[in-house]
Amino acid sequence: MENPKFSKATVLEEYGKPIQVHEVPIPKIEARAILVQVEMAGICGTDVHQHQGELGVGNDSPLPIIQGHEIIGKIVKLGEGRDTDVNGEPLHIGDRIMWEQTNCGQCYYCQVLNQPILCSNREYYGFLHPVALRGGFAEHVYITPPTKVVKIPQELTNEETIGVACAFRCVVAGYEKLGGIRFGENVVIQGSGPIGLYATVAARESNAGKVIVIGGPEERLALAKKWGADHVIKIDEVKDPAERKKQILELTNGRGPEVVIEGSGNAQAFNEGVDMIQKGGRYLILGMTSQTPVSFVPSLIVDKCITIIGSISATIGHYHKALQFIKRNQHKYPFAEIVSNKYRLEEINEALENMRLGKEIKPVIDNTGRLE
Ligand SMILES: [Zn+2]
Numbered sequence: 001m002e003n004p005k006f007s008k009a010t011v012l013e014e015y016g017k018p019i020q021v022h023e024v025p026i027p028k029i030e031a032r033a034i035l036v037q038v039e040m041a042g043i044c045g046t047d048v049h050q051h052q053g054e055l056g057v058g059n060d061s062p063l064p065i066i067q068g069h070e071i072i073g074k075i076v077k078l079g080e081g082r083d084t085d086v087n088g089e090p091l092h093i094g095d096r097i098m099w100e101q102t103n104c105g106q107c108y109y110c111q112v113l114n115q116p117i118l119c120s121n122r123e124y125y126g127f128l129h130p131v132a133l134r135g136g137f138a139e140h141v142y143i144t145p146p147t148k149v150v151k152i153p154q155e156l157t158n159e160e161t162i163g164v165a166c167a168f169r170c171v172v173a174g175y176e177k178l179g180g181i182r183f184g185e186n187v188v189i190q191g192s193g194p195i196g197l198y199a200t201v202a203a204r205e206s207n208a209g210k211v212i213v214i215g216g217p218e219e220r221l222a223l224a225k226k227w228g229a230d231h232v233i234k235i236d237e238v239k240d241p242a243e244r245k246k247q248i249l250e251l252t253n254g255r256g257p258e259v260v261i262e263g264s265g266n267a268q269a270f271n272e273g274v275d276m277i278q279k280g281g282r283y284l285i286l287g288m289t290s291q292t293p294v295s296f297v298p299s300l301i302v303d304k305c306i307t308i309i310g311s312i313s314a315t316i317g318h319y320h321k322a323l324q325f326i327k328r329n330q331h332k333y334p335f336a337e338i339v340s341n342k343y344r345l346e347e348i349n350e351a352l353e354n355m356r357l358g359k360e361i362k363p364v365i366d367n368t369g370r371l372e
C-alpha cells in the first residue's frame with residue numbers, strides 16, 4: 001500500500017494560545033516502526049496544563065509540539081520485523097493498538113532497578129516536535145521501533161478502552177505497588193475524575209469492603225456509583241474536611257478506611273487522607289500533580305504506622321492487564337460512559353477549554369468519522 005505523505009496535525013506553537021491545524025510530513029517507516037491512523041485521542045488534565053505551559057521546570061517541552069498522549073491507532077503500515085504485540089498476538093494492517101511511552105532498556109533504572117517507568121531516557125508521545133509525528137491530536141502517529149504496543153481486543157469499542165491509555169493503566173500500576181486490596185478492606189477514593197473512577201471499579205472487583213468516593217460534580221459521582229461505589233460524598237455539599245471524616249468514620253466502624261487512594265490532584269487532599277486513614281493503613285498516591293506546598297505533621301505517619309506509596313505512569317503490561325479487565329467485565333459496567341464528549345480535530349481548542357472549565361470527564365478527539 002502506498003504510504004500517505006502528509007498528516008493533519010494540531011500544532012501548539014505558543015503556550016496559552018489557540019492551537020492551529022497544519023499538514024505535517026509523515027516520516028519514512030523504518031524496520032519495526034509502525035504508522036497508525038489515530039481513531040481516538042483522549043484529553044486529560046495534563047493536556048490542559050501542557051497547553052498553558054504549566055507542567056513545571058523540565059516538563060514543558062520546547063515548542064512547537066503535537067500534543068496528545070492517550071491514543072488508539074489503527075495500523076496503516078508495519079515496518080519490517082514487527083509481527084506481534086507484547087502478548088504475542090499477530091499484528092495486521094487495520095488492527096487497533098495502544099502503546100507505552102518508550103523507555104531505553106539501557107539505563108540504571110531500566111537495567112539495575114528494573115523500573116522502566118523511572119527510565120532516564122523516556123521518550124514521550126504528545127511532547128515532541130511535529131517532525132517526529134508522535135502526538136495523538138493528529139490524523140497519524142509514527143510509532144518508533146523500540147515502542148512496545150498492545151492490540152485492543154476486537155470486541156471492545158474505542159469508547160470503552162480509551163481510558164486505558166492514561167488513567168486506567170496508572171491505576172493498574174499503582175494497585176500493583178499497593179499489593180492490591182485485601183479481602184474486605186474498606187477503601188476511600190479521593191477524586192472522581194478518570195483516576196478515581198478506575199480506582200473505584202478496580203477496588204470493587206478486588207473484593208473490597210466498602211468503596212467510598214469523595215468528589216464531584218454530580219455526573220462523575222453518578223458514574224462512580226455505576227462503577228461500584230457504595231457511597232459517594234459530594235465535595236461541594238460537604239465542604240468541611242472534618243464533616244467528611246465524620247461521615248467516613250461512621251461508615252467504617254469508627255476506625256477509618258484501611259486503604260485511601262488519592263486521585264484528585266489536590267495538594268490539600270494529602271492531609272485529609274492521612275487524617276482519615278485507619279491505623280496501620282496504606283495510602284496510595286496516584287493523582288498528585290500539584291506543585292502547591294502544604295504543611296504537614298510527619299509524626300502522624302509514625303504514630304499511625306501507615307504506609308505511603310507514590311506511583312506514576314505505567315508500562316505496557318499494565319495496558320494489557322487493563323484491557324483484559326475491561327474485556328472480562330464488559331457487560332458488568334458501562335465503561336463507555338466515561339467519554340463525556342467527542343470533538344473533531346479542528347475543535348481542539350474548544351475541547352481543551354471545556355476540560356479546563358471542568359465540564360468534561362473524558363473528552364476525546366474522534367477521527368473515526370474522517371477515516372475511510
Ligand atoms: Zn492523560
Ligand SMILES: [Zn+2]
Binds near residue numbers: 105106109119120
Ligand atoms: Zn532507561
